Structures are given as structure tokens and as C-alpha cells.
Amino acid sequence: MKLISVVAVGAALLTLSGCAATGTSASSQAQHASSNNSSVASATPVVTPTPTKAAPVVTAAAISADLQSKIPQVTHVLQITEDNDPNNLIGRPNEYTQAATLYDSRTPCTDIGADCGATIEIWPSAALATNRVNYIQTELKANPILGTEYDYAHGNAVLRVTGTMKPSDEAGYLAAWNAYFV
Known part of the structure; x- marks a missing residue:
């Protein structure tokens, strides 16, 4: 019976610790997502449009x-x-x-x-x-x-x-x- 109690307590602790990880604040999750997105965005090259020559004056x-x-x-x-x-x-x-x-x-x-x-x-x-x-x-x-x-x-x-x-x-x-x- 002691073994079942220890296993039950261990399972409860694991479950609670998992909830704590998923229960982090929204701002913490947003910061985490933001930092992940910024690293992806910085890896993408920025395309700069090529300047086009102005149309000639037709006079x-x-x-x-x-x-x-x-x-x-x-x-x-x-x-x-x-x-x-x-x-x-x-x-x-x-x-x-x-x-x-x-x-x-x-x-x-x-x-x-x-x-x-x-x-x-x-x-x-x-x-x-x-x-x-x-x-x-x-x-x-x-x-x-x-x-x-x-x-x-x-x-x-x-x-x-x-x-x-x-x-x-x-x-x-x-x-x-x-x-x-x-």
C-alpha cells in the first residue's frame, strides 16, 4: 500500500509540475514566442526593391x-x-x-x-x-x-x-x- 501511495504522490507531483509549465503567464509565453519568431525573421533576408529609372520627360x-x-x-x-x-x-x-x-x-x-x-x-x-x-x-x-x-x-x-x-x-x-x- 505504501508503494501505491508513493506512486500516486509521484504521479501527482509530475502532473502538477506539468501544469505549472503549461500554466506560465501569457506574457511569458508571448516573450518566448516573440524570441522564437525574431530568430526566424532575422534568418530571412530582407528584399530591398531595386530603384527604377524615372520615365523620361516626353517633350x-x-x-x-x-x-x-x-x-x-x-x-x-x-x-x-x-x-x-x-x-x-x-x-x-x-x-x-x-x-x-x-x-x-x-x-x-x-x-x-x-x-x-x-x-x-x-x-x-x-x-x-x-x-x-x-x-x-x-x-x-x-x-x-x-x-x-x-x-x-x-x-x-x-x-x-x-x-x-x-x-x-x-x-x-x-x-x-x-x-x-x-
Whole structure:
């Protein structure tokens, strides 16, 4: 009987000690959980977002200044206004809103327009810019006497480079144009 009493007392003590461990205060358990979680969290690397390059400013002045800085043969830039626009389109409904002519020393010209080197046009929308490129190319293909021209659209901006320029020289314009939008 003594043996049963000793076993019963021992069992009771074990049970009570187990209850004491599980009966620890909530703050003690929270601290324990917190310390366990912090060790897990510190083992996880923190991902820092890579900064992205700001979108380029899409104005005729900004693009033409950038191209002039990259193409040494561009001697000067003329901003086209409603007073000097040879096409008489600037600012009219569904036409370009800004434009600039880049004068290139490889193409002798004193007029205003793409024939002098290149022209940048800014349109109200990307669709209108693409329509402009398609229209010019369609007209030039239908009327070869008008000559040729290299035309590119990016968003609502259009680059027009004279077709009298050698393809290797025009490649410099295209490279500078593409670099501007990267």
C-alpha cells in the first residue's frame, strides 16, 4: 500500500509540475514566442526593391536636347511653334502639340523640317503618333518623287529623320532615340 501511495504522490507531483509549465503567464509565453519568431525573421533576408529609372520627360525640347548631346553633327535645334510650322499642324485638333527640328551638318538645309536632319513631334496619343508614321510612309511609298524618310514612334513621340542621310548616319539617330526611352 505504501508503494501505491508513493506512486500516486509521484504521479501527482509530475502532473502538477506539468501544469505549472503549461500554466506560465501569457506574457511569458508571448516573450518566448516573440524570441522564437525574431530568430526566424532575422534568418530571412530582407528584399530591398531595386530603384527604377524615372520615365523620361516626353517633350520635343527634352528629346531634341538629348539627341543633340549624343549626335555631334546636330548643330542646333529650333522649336517649332504655330508661327513657324511649315506644315501648319501644330496645336490643331488631332495633330502634334509640340515639335522641334534638329539641324544636322551632314544635310545642308535652311528650311524647317525633317529634311534638315530630323524632327521630333509630340502627339496627343500613341495611336495618333503611330498613325502619323504610317501616313508618312504610305505617302512616300505611293509618291517616290517625294523622297524617303526614316520614321519611328515611341509612345506619343515621333522621330522623323531625312532619307537623304546615309543609313549608317541615321543609325546614330535611332540609337540615341532608343537610349532616350530606356
